[in-house]
Amino acid sequence: MHWYDKLNQYFPVEEMKSQAHMESLLKEKGDIYHKDEGPYHVLMYVEFEEFTFIDYLFVSKDARGQGLGHKLIQKLKEKGKPIILEVEPIDYEDTDSEKRLRFYKREGFEHAKSIGYRRRSLATNEINQLEILYWSPKGESEELIFESMRKTYRLIHTYNDKKFYGTSYQPVEEVLSIEENREQDVLQDIE
Numbered sequence: 001m002h003w004y005d006k007l008n009q010y011f012p013v014e015e016m017k018s019q020a021h022m023e024s025l026l027k028e029k030g031d032i033y034h035k036d037e038g039p040y041h042v043l044m045y046v047e048f049e050e051f052t053f054i055d056y057l058f059v060s061k062d063a064r065g066q067g068l069g070h071k072l073i074q075k076l077k078e079k080g081k082p083i084i085l086e087v088e089p090i091d092y093e094d095t096d097s098e099k100r101l102r103f104y105k106r107e108g109f110e111h112a113k114s115i116g117y118r119r120r121s122l123a124t125n126e127i128n129q130l131e132i133l134y135w136s137p138k139g140e141s142e143e144l145i146f147e148s149m150r151k152t153y154r155l156i157h158t159y160n161d162k163k164f165y166g167t168s169y170q171p172v173e174e175v176l177s178i179e180e181n182r183e184q185d186v187l188q189d190i191e
Contacts, residue, residue, distance in 0.1 A: 003035065003042045010058050012088070014121035014128045017055075017157075021164040025156065033156065036072065043072050046156055051148045052076050054085040055156065073107045073135075083109075083135040084148055086117065088128070089186060105187045109133040113185055114142050115149065116177040122165045131186045149176055 004019045017025075022044065025033040033055075036043040040063035044055040054076070059069045076083050087100060112132040120127050134145045150172050158169045169175075 003037050006042050006058050006060075007044070007056050011056060013123045014126065015086075015088070015130075016123070018164050021159070021161075024164070025159060029156070029159065036075075041068055041072060045076065046152060047079070048148070048151065051082040051084055051144075052079060053148070053152045053156070054083060057085075069103060070107065077135065077137070080137055082137065082140045082145065082148065084145055084152070085109075085133050086130040087133055087186070088130055101187060104133050107135065109135045109187070111185045111187045112142050112145050114178055114180060115146050116179040117149070117175060119175045120170055122161075122167060122169065133187075143178075146176065146178060 004022065008016055008019075026035055032046050032048060034045055034047060036045070040060040042056065042058045044057075046053040046055060057069065057072065059072075073083070085104070087104070110133065112134055115132045117130045117132055118127050119130070132145060132149060134140075136145075153172045153175060158172075162168050
């Protein structure tokens with residue numbers, strides 16, 4: 001199965017970039033946008049000098065529980081810079097959402113509690129709330145994570161969006177915010 005089809009079957013439509021968007025990133029931003037693909041996984045990630053952003057991580061059901069996800073994350077950790085990713089809040093009707101959070105908690109990721117992230121999906125026209133998780137090798141602040149997410153949103157998520165979707169995503173100022181009073185830690189009750 002083609003790598004895009006694997007991702008498209010696993011991730012919700014509101015989180016998926018189009019295949020043309022991702023292929024364009026690989027071709028035109030290949031210095032920073034990367035694909036690591038094997039028979040049982042697809043890892044799409046952005047590597048900037050100061051951080052790594054995981055765009056998509058898919059591990060086949062046939063390979064889950066065998067340490068493949070850990071090996072892929074470990075390879076990124078060896079670069080010695082913060083790793084950032086977006087996750088959807090727990091959906092109790094989707095058992096995979098809690099499993100994903102449990103996996104990232106085991107891998108040492110923290111929840112960026114002060115970062116609000118709400119983006120209108122161009123596929124569904126609904127506002128989706130996502131949470132930001134990060135792994136920080138040197139105790140980097142949530143302010144650095146916030147600025148890194150802004151950079152990712154501007155350079156990757158909205159890259160040529162009008163060309164690929166016929167319209168533009170919201171500006172970064174409408175999507176990402178610092179919310180000092182957010183107390184909920186999405187990883188707190190995950191064991």
